[in-house]
Amino acid sequence: MSDYVSLQGLTLTYGDTVAVPALDLEIAKGELICLLGPSGCGKTTTMRAIAGLLNPSSGTITIDGRDVTRVPPSRREVGLVFQSYALFPHLSVYDNVAFGLKMKKTPDLDARVKEGLATVGLSDFASRMPAELSGGQQQRVALARSLVMQPKVLLLDEPLSNLDARLRLEMRMELQRVQRETGVTMVFVTHDQAEALSLADRIIVMRGGRIEQQGSPEEIYNRPATGFVADFVGFETILPQEDGTALAWRPSAVELGSGPYEGRVQGVSFAGERRDYVLDTQFGQIKADVAAERPAHGIGETVAFDLPRERAVTLERAK
Structure with missing residues (x-):
């Protein structure tokens, strides 16, 4: 057209x-x-x-x-x-x-x-x-x-x-x-x-x-191109990489309960079919969504988590 x-x-x-x-x-x-x-x-x-x-x-x-x-x-x-x-x-x-x-x-x-x-x-x-x-x-x-x-x-x-x-x-x-x-x-x-x-x-x-x-x-x-766009459409964990790009994860892509990293639960809210968590981690604040039937974690609790590379989106730049 x-x-x-x-x-x-x-x-x-x-x-x-x-x-x-x-x-x-x-x-x-x-x-x-x-x-x-x-x-x-x-x-x-x-x-x-x-x-x-x-x-x-x-x-x-x-x-x-x-x-x-x-x-x-x-x-x-x-x-x-x-x-x-x-x-x-x-x-x-x-x-x-x-x-x-x-x-x-x-x-x-x-x-x-x-x-x-x-x-x-x-x-x-x-x-x-x-x-x-x-x-x-x-x-x-x-x-x-x-x-x-x-x-x-x-x-x-x-x-x-x-x-x-x-x-x-x-x-x-x-x-x-x-x-x-x-x-x-x-x-x-x-x-x-x-x-x-x-x-x-x-x-x-x-x-x-x-x-x-x-x-x-x-x-x-x-396929958001930048950290600004990614954050705007729900990729709430964005980690810059050495080559100038960045990796981004949605809360649903963060695996909670197992993995090589640990975070302290700062906040948790029940959202029907899922629980929404905010973690204080070595990377800064991480948000994770977990099915409500999974075991719940309380505020102040330390939990393991993972950021699977295969579930990340690569951005042209972080900001």
């Missing part, structure tokens, strides 16, 4: 602070990408620039072959779904979804609103007020309101963070379904690696305004 959204040499600043230095990123039409990283990594700043809410100091933004670097947000054909939903509390679901279409005096308004509500499964809720909806339903209204505008790109800024765990899972599946059915190009911003792994066609891991690694969810999860 050809590039549909293109960021070339994009530099974004806040005063004298460079938040994103010379970023290059290509997004294909119909692709769902996730910008993933901790607070302050530049992911939301990049999204705001694509939306037109932040003017770059240098570089270009192209959407569907059109340079929109200096085009105002209202003329970019970009939809936005925020973390806070941003619904009008005094308007019904129908009128919330219709709001943008009314502003543009769209002739087929009613048909598009009904189609949008059907797409997100809210056809029977058109007359409800936002206060009468659950958090997940309110997020669907916000999604429908953007979709009816038929955007070329749909930007979602941490849209699931206000929902409880069950609703987050439901909305992940809902977003995937809507994206498949509509074919809209989506850019999803999140700090939650589970969301990114479950949703994205491609994950862009950001750090300090730069792309640390990009790839499919499977590539990011199974």
